[in-house]
Amino acid sequence: MKWLDRQRCLMDFTLSCVWRRKGKNLGFLLVYTLIIFVVCSVIFFSNALRRQADAVLHDAPEMIVQKMMAGRQELMPLAHQEDIASIRGVRSVEPRVWGYYFHPATQTNYTLIGRKDFRHGDDAVEVGQGVLRTWGAVQEDKLYFRMVDGKALDLKIAATFSAATDLVSADLIMMSQATFRRLTGMPDQFATDFSVRVRNPQECTTIAEKITGIVPGARPILREEIVRTYSALFNWRSGYMIVILSAAILAFCISAWDKATGLSAEEKAEIGILKGVGWGTSDILGMKFWEGMTVSLAAFFAGVIGAYIHVFFFSAPFFEHALKGWSILYPSFRLRPEVNLFELAVLFFLTVVPYTFITIIPIWRVSVTDPDLVMRQG
Amino acid sequence: MRRSSIYLGFSLSCLVALGFLCFIYPHLSAEQYDRVLAEQKRVVRDLQLTDLCLFSEARYTRNLSQADWHAPFQDNPMAFDTFPSGSLVRPTVLLADDTP
Amino acid sequence: MILSPAIIALEAGAVLAAGYAAYASAMAMQIIQGWDIASGSEQQLLLEKKTYLISTIFAWLMAYQIISLFLFSYTAENLHDLFVGAMCAAGSLNVNDYGYPTLVLKAFNCLLCGIWLIVNRTDNSVADYPLIKPKYKLLIGIAVLLLIEAIFQTTYFVQMKADVITSCCGMLFSETEETVAGGLAALPSYPTKVIFYLSVLITLRVGIHHYRTGRAALVYSLSAAWLLILSIAAVISFIAPHFYELPGHHCPFCILQREYHYIGYPLYLALFTGGIAGLGVGVIDRFKGSPSLHAAGPLLQKHLCLLSMIGYMLFAVISVYPMIFSDFRLEGY
Structure with a gap:
């Protein structure tokens, strides 16, 4: 109890000291908070996206088989469908017919999908919300395409994907397979690739190996690989951002060092007087410990809460530009709020730990100054 | 009032707020997000999609896992890229595997 | 090498910790050689002041070690989905020969730091610092181990290659x-x-x-x-x-x-x-x-x-x- 009381008194004293130099300390606190906010936003955002990708892609086809020729992707002949379906353990093989469409007026890339069992007939499309937002001249619910032979084709918007699925469907334009082939000129006996469903997911690798033996130039892509790719992608992306931000963290550490070493004459006199009236070295250390602790904690809380609101309530508007690049179309999505201790620990390690370590030596220097030395100077 | 009480009160309320945001709010809003997720999964399963629609600026950034091996600037994993998001996207594991 | 915030954090922390431990052991060397409690020379006064610095550094190192131990195992857990066959931390620690040794070293250093703090506390509780020399010899040993730990951890992360087939924890x-x-x-x-x-x-x-x-x-x-x-x-x-x-x-x-x-x-x-x-x-x-x-x-x-x-x-x-x-x-x- 006595120990606790003592720490409280030290804290009281420290807070008064901090408060007396409001301007300087608040400025420092602001910079500290900002650093934590940015780093924390990066960590929250990338992890939330990573979890989202993991969850959503869980239902992707177990395997996609592309055809490669001379190192380029080729159309997949439908003739191979039977060959793959006859492999033991394969439940179904379905040709996927899809491609990209560049809309010159808005400079946007869209994804076209041709469905065999398209409900709305040959002169209609079903589009994502992003298409509605960006296509520009949506007149009377119609989209005008330029076909492969240069002729115009107008298709009616029969339905739209719900806004909730924007993260996967924002730029999709779905139509019947016949329309797709007419629009893009893809021959009838070809598809873009195959999606393969497998009975036992554990056998994927074996089946993939067999497929490469049967179909010349086949390139199977497993769902596990895709999920892993996304994991690596977000890991790498956030790591890269941190590396870029490390310059800022370093600058911040230098300023913290500078703040702790370059004490004003007033502060030095204060320490000298404290030692003069009987404070020991460990008391000064304790006081300085509380000074660092109060500032770090306040910055940490403010930064983390700010980042949480930024990422999960406002979908990280500050990062939108980096993600968007030159693309016109950007999905609107809200990330599922989920934070674990691990992310907070990483954040703590990236910000508070360097700050604490950097300030150890300057603080010690201050705390061991002899009172007479300081007072004589003052 | 003692300054330390004010500060401790502030820290405690921040801690409570953070605890609420990290541990309670996700549960409260779970139903809504579960519904969205179920919807997204349905679309993915139905249309046999393989990628998120995050970077639609170029073919090979739109469908990261389905990219051509010889898309411009993509041959060398660390090569400069024309598209901004290309500088952020890591060469896929598939590609990294293939380079000796 | 996989670049993720957690790995950057652990690496930066390890470099800082090893650096400070090396700095502390340099001072420990001075103390072992020059310590003379009976003397009132300037040298002795300086050394006495330095003991405060070393105690502070180690108090922080101890706190750091405990958090970093948990962070390390959690990072391994977090990275498991980059490796075929790894189901959890046990699998990703097994991707190369440095995973488990790093973990063991981290735990061991945690113990040693704790024991050092106890010895330090005992030593400081009486006026004449009876344990000063064994205490600082132990400190140099810990610094060496921290350095080895940093090297092991770095090697573990550098040699880590996504997608290596590892035995998952079920098999291991x-x-x-x-x-x-x-x-x-x-x-x-x-x-x-x-x-x-x-x-x-x-x-x-x-x-x-x-x-x-x-x-x-x-x-x-x-x-x-x-x-x-x-x-x-x-x-x-x-x-x-x-x-x-x-x-x-x-x-x-x-x-x-x-x-x-x-x-x-x-x-x-x-x-x-x-x-x-x-x-x-x-x-x-x-x-x-x-x-x-x-x-x-x-x-x-x-x-x-x-x-x-x-x-x-x-x-x-x-x-x-x-x-x-x-x-x-x-x-x-």
Whole structure:
């Protein structure tokens, strides 16, 4: 109890000291908070996206088989469908017919999908919300395409994907397979690739190996690989951002060092007087410990809460530009709020730990100054 | 009032707020997000999609896992890229595997 | 090399920690050579001031070590989906030869830092610093180990290549494997339980004896050390499977996960508290011969002994909890 009381008194004293130099300390606190906010936003955002990708892609086809020729992707002949379906353990093989469409007026890339069992007939499309937002001249619910032979084709918007699925469907334009082939000129006996469903997911690798033996130039892509790719992608992306931000963290550490070493004459006199009236070295250390602790904690809380609101309530508007690049179309999505201790620990390690370590030596220097030395100077 | 009480009160309320945001709010809003997720999964399963629609600026950034091996600037994993998001996207594991 | 924020954080932390430990050991060298409590020279005064710096550095290093130990295992857990075949931290630690050694070193350094702080506390509690030289020799040893740890950890992360096929924890801890971890899993659960709880009881009995009479400090310390090792074996053998309610799942890392309500954190923290304080009792006992420690030493030992017993008791209670309050029976299989 006595120990606790003592720490409280030290804290009281420290807070008064901090408060007396409001301007300087608040400025420092602001910079500290900002650093934590940015780093924390990066960590929250990338992890939330990573979890989202993991969850959503869980239902992707177990395997996609592309055809490669001379190192380029080729159309997949439908003739191979039977060959793959006859492999033991394969439940179904379905040709996927899809491609990209560049809309010159808005400079946007869209994804076209041709469905065999398209409900709305040959002169209609079903589009994502992003298409509605960006296509520009949506007149009377119609989209005008330029076909492969240069002729115009107008298709009616029969339905739209719900806004909730924007993260996967924002730029999709779905139509019947016949329309797709007419629009893009893809021959009838070809598809873009195959999606393969497998009975036992554990056998994927074996089946993939067999497929490469049967179909010349086949390139199977497993769902596990895709999920892993996304994991690596977000890991790498956030790591890269941190590396870029490390310059800022370093600058911040230098300023913290500078703040702790370059004490004003007033502060030095204060320490000298404290030692003069009987404070020991460990008391000064304790006081300085509380000074660092109060500032770090306040910055940490403010930064983390700010980042949480930024990422999960406002979908990280500050990062939108980096993600968007030159693309016109950007999905609107809200990330599922989920934070674990691990992310907070990483954040703590990236910000508070360097700050604490950097300030150890300057603080010690201050705390061991002899009172007479300081007072004589003052 | 003692300054330390004010500060401790502030820290405690921040801690409570953070605890609420990290541990309670996700549960409260779970139903809504579960519904969205179920919807997204349905679309993915139905249309046999393989990628998120995050970077639609170029073919090979739109469908990261389905990219051509010889898309411009993509041959060398660390090569400069024309598209901004290309500088952020890591060469896929598939590609990294293939380079000796 | 995989670039993720956690890896950057761990690496930056390791560099800082190793750097500060090296700096502290340089000063320790000066203190070992130049220390002379009787002298009032400027040199001696400076050295006395430096002891404060070293104590502060190590207090922070200790805090750092504990967090970094958990962060390291959690990072391994977090990275497992980059490796084919890795189901959890046990798999990703196995992707190259440096994963497990780094983990063991981290835990060991944690123990050593704790013991150093205890010795430091003992030393500072009396006026004439009787333990100053052994204390700083130990410090140099710890600094070397921290440096090795930093090198191991860096090598582990640098050599890590996404997608290497690794044995997942299901395979690694399966009874037939010949690895160290596999050997621990092969400890049959029932006898291990009996030995573990008997050891807990014996340790507590010795602890109470020591607390009341002040004797048998070394015996308590030895039994605490034995219990520390046995506890880790027990976690792998039966405590973890009870929390998972899966007889074949022996992984000691998954209990740190949210699915198991982060129960691993209090479990391991209690274990470390018990272990460090228990070892501290024995270490102080070694220096009891010093005349100035005659009064302060035993008192500190008593406090440590109590702390250690509380730690082990907490550990035992947490480990018993799922056996009592769940229908799962490990021996039925």
